[in-house]
Amino acid sequence: MSEVNATTSLAGEEAVGFSPFRRGWMKLLRNRAAVFGGLLILAYLFTALTAPVLSPGDPSAPNLMASLERPSWKHPLGTDELGRSILGRILYGSRVSLLIAIGVVAVGLLVGVPLGLVSGYYGGKIDFFIQRITDMLLAFPGFLLALALVAILGVGLKNTVISIGISMVPIYIRLVRGCVLAVREQVYVEAARALGTKDVTILRRHILPNVLVPIIVQTSLGMGTAILFAAGLGFLGVGVQPPTPEWGAMLGSGRAYIFNAPHVATFPGLAIFLAVLGFNLLGDGLRDALDPRARG
Amino acid sequence: MRDGALLAIRDLRVRFHTLEGSFYAVDGVDWHVERRETLGLVGESGCGKSVTALSVLRLLPPRTTEIQGQILFEGINLLELDTEQLRRIRGNSVSMIFQEPMTSLNPVFTVGEQIAETIRLHQGLTPKEAWDQAVEMLRLVQIPSPEARAKDYPHQLSGGMRQRAMIAMALSCHPQLLLADEPTTALDVTIQAQIMDLMLRLREEMHTSIVLISHNLGLIAEMARRVVVMYAGKVVEEAPVRELFHDPLHPYTRGLLGSVPWIGRKQTTGRRRLQEIPGIVPGLMEMPSGCRFHPRCPEAKEVCRREPPPTIHRDDGRRVLCWLWA
Amino acid sequence: MFQYVIKRLISTVPVLLGISLLLFVMLRMLPGDPAQVLAGQMATPEEVEVIRHQLGLDRPIHVQYALFLARLAHLDLGRSARTQNPVIQEIWARLPNTVLLAVLAISLACLFGIPAGIVAAVRPNSWIDYLVTSSALVGISMPVFWLGLMLVVVFSVLLQWLPAGGTGSWKHVVLPSLTLASFVVAFIARMTRSSMLEVLSQDYVTTARAKGLKELWVITKHALKNALIPIITVVGLQFGMLLGGAVLTETVFAWPGLGRLIVDSILARDYPMIQGTILVFGLLYILVNLVVDLIYAVVDPRIRYE
Secondary structure (H helix, E strand, O other): OHHHHHHHHHHHHHHHOOOHHHHHHHHHHHOHHHHHHHHHHHHHHHHHHHHHHHOOOOOOOOOHHHOOOOOOOOOOOOEOOOOOEHHHHHHHHHHHHHHHHHHHHHHHHHHHHHHHHHHHHHOHHHHHHHHHHHHHHHOOOHHHHHHHHHHHHOOOHHHHHHHHHHHHHHHHHHHHHHHHHHHHOOHHHHHHHHOOOOHHHHHHHHHHHHHHHHHHHHHHHHHHHHHHHHHHHHHHOOOOOOOOOOHHHHHHHHHHHOOOOOHHHHHHHHHHHHHHHHHHHHHHHHHHHHOOOOOO | OOOOOOEEEEEEEEEEEEOOEEEEEEEEEEEEEOOOOEEEEEOOOOOOHHHHHHHHOOOOOOOOEEEEEEEEEOOEEHHHOOHHHHHHHEOOOEEEEOOOHHHHOOOOOOHHHHHHHHHHHHHOOOHHHHHHHHHHHHHHOOOOOHHHHHOOOHHHOOHHHHHHHHHHHHHOOOOOEEEEEOOOOOOOHHHHHHHHHHHHHHHHHHOOEEEEEEOOHHHHHHHOOEEEEEEOOEEEEEEEHHHHHHOOOOHHHHHHHHOOOOOOOOOOOOOOOOOOOOOOOOOOOOOOOOOOOHHHOOOOOHHHHHOOOOEEEOOOOOEEEOHHHO | OHHHHHHHHHHHHHHHHHHHHHHHHHHHHOOOOHHHHHHOOOOOHHHHHHHHHHHOOOOOHHHHHHHHHHHHHOOOOOEOOOOOOEHHHHHHHHHHHHHHHHHHHHHHHHHHHHHHHHHHHHOOOOHHHHHHHHHHHHHHHOOHHHHHHHHHHHHHHHOOOOOOOOOOOHHHHHHHHHHHHHHHHHHHHHHHHHHHHHHHOOHHHHHHHHOOOOHHHHHHHHHHHHHHHHHHHHHHHHHHHHHHHHHHHHHHOOOOOHHHHHHHHHHOOOHHHHHHHHHHHHHHHHHHHHHHHHHHHHHOOOOOOO
16 A cells, blocks of 8 residues: 555656756745845845945944944945944945854754764664753753853854854754654665665765755755844854954944934844845745745 | 425535636535435545535635535525524534544544533533533443543544544534535444444434445445435436446446445456556546546547536436436 | 653753753863963962862862862852852842843733734735734844844934833833844744644644634634644743843843843853853753643643653
8 A cells, every 4th residue: 555655656756747946946936035035145145245346445444533424425324433334344244244154054064964864864872962962052042052152162253153053053953863763764765774775875865865955944044043143142242353344243333322323233233134034035935845844 | 306305405616716726626516415314425535525515514715715506404505694604503403524533623622522512502501511411422422431531632532432422523413414524434444334333323313314425335335325426526426326336327436336346246247357447536627628537438439528428317316427328 | 740840850950960061061161270260360379279279170070070060059150250249149139130021021922923823824825914924034034132222212212212221110121021022922923823824724623613613712722722732832942042032132221131141241251150140041941941841731631741
């Protein structure tokens, strides 16, 4: 009975003729919210890549004669307490936050995915050990964990990336392990095992592709979270340090002028919001398009 | 179609609106049930029999479905009632049993509470009286130690016990009509027989009319007096149960009967072996032209491909939707 | 039930031990000499040596961990390097403020998030659904500290209705709790919506309708009680996020809670204080998860407690 079902459903999928990714792509393009999210991210990538062209000069060079100016033609978003163009700093800030987001997700993926694969595939003592450590890390809510790690490692760009990256590792471990557990018992994996296929090959050929969709979704959402966390650390003064133009730190220093120059804190926040919104919209859209089972 | 019918469905069309487009899941269906009669509704899954049953109580999602035609219960068109009037009929004079006893009981309320709720709703009893009556209903459907079981949650009961509880709930207000949608399909064979015995007995005791929906012809043969066969959203044949089994008119019915193993039928004579109808029920979006059955029909002619067949009403009261009899 | 609570409490011990080990290792990993840090820049080598001995830092590492645990068991978290007050005393003074903010925010979030999610699920793809889902997405994507500042700009600077920070009256609580809630309400609304959508397609909901129940009753009794199970999980998880958000919110509004304490301690490199606050945050989170598990038991009869 189950065998018959398996063959018919396989045949059914082939008959459709498109790979799941191709179908997912078409579905994604029809999702207006996801497309909007994608456009936000493209705009964000664009500013990150072309910041020196769009805003020539050093974004951190102070000009005390022009401090806390309201938005004008010369400085469309006004100037900060040191007279620097807020627009220019926001444009350069997109490079910083993009760098952080990529770094964080890389740390999360490089550490979390292998650990999750191993934990789910082998089970037993390794799984137990990895899961207890994951439990412990998860006992600290994400942002607090990153904050605690910064407290140990110290402030700065590199430590911000490492801290937030580690704080995301348990999420990837859990996600990948869950998928592996579900896939491991499937007929084709058992068959591959029975045929004596090497574990590494099974992990790479059979299991990783199935875990890919949730990882892609999580990566998009994770980039958003990374930007948000990094900005939070920057805002508290324990993240990227001035004079590097970082959105959170800009907001943090603008806070002091909230009564007489609210624009200083407003615009960097808007930039954070739009970037995070873009990744969240795209992540949601990807989930709906690629993984209809896991809606939420 | 006599006026005295308890439930008469006339030219029922049910249209689903989906993202891929809209289509008719039920396309011009007519049948009726007499008082105290058991009607069998047969067909493969996807033929529209469950949709028909659900539309009687208007249980299909209202925003994505459109129901046309008439559903006359004691002469009143249920499709024209407002929600308040409809609520007074649901679970009271017309009730329903579903296929999956595992999922059709609410997992977070006790069985007794779920039955008592219906009784409170329609009979205006106090909570205590309703609870006692719920326990009585559980006793009636032969659940052992009903007082204790009433306090159990659905997951604490076996599949058969759960279906008994569903039946108790459906019959708790002594309905005139019971719509039973594949009531035993999810159960194993011995339990199936017990549940069918129970339904037969309750039908005699409570004088309830039953519409039994099933793809299991053996079950229909045992329970029903008259049978309506549906295919791809249409009624293809209607006949008293005996005639249908002895002399099926529609090629689809013949196919259905051919694919049922009959104990006692000689393997070498007649239709020699267990046959299956080739192909599958067409998807609702890709209905074939002409007769909807023609791609699978062994006796399809040229006309079957071109034009939809007429309904033939025969003198013996049987009807069939097929060019063979035109 | 009582036995389950006991069991569950006992099972938190390994996690707590793990956290304590982590904190201990963290103390080892600190740049520089903890004794020197504690003694301060001006201390003589002899003074540093005295402190080293007092802290037991001259003993073998496992003895040090045992001593650390023993002191932990007596709630002795050391003294703050910044104020010289006992860490536990400082934490105890700030804890009620953070708890007040967190409880207010969670209550507000449930009060608005759950009904919004239900309404969206009952009318999927309607304008109200779009309104709820898009505002939820905005809520998740918005940095809390920015929202807090914008609320200050509107309500304190422009309208001058509410104070921009500090404590004292109920007016001081409004903006911080709203800020903190905004973020959680979005998650709860999203979860309620998807959970309700799932539940509303279940057979037992059709059964409830077939009984003749009013639609409002079908939704609020039969569907909601089932949908609550994943919602409770999210509320529990969100409590953790909330503690993280509290750090930022408390900083924005100069709210004297644990969040600000930890930030100030990090900025001042007050390691005993950092250690203590992190431990308390971990403990709070574990306690909340315990409470969540107990609420499960009330809502879902399928969970057994043996």
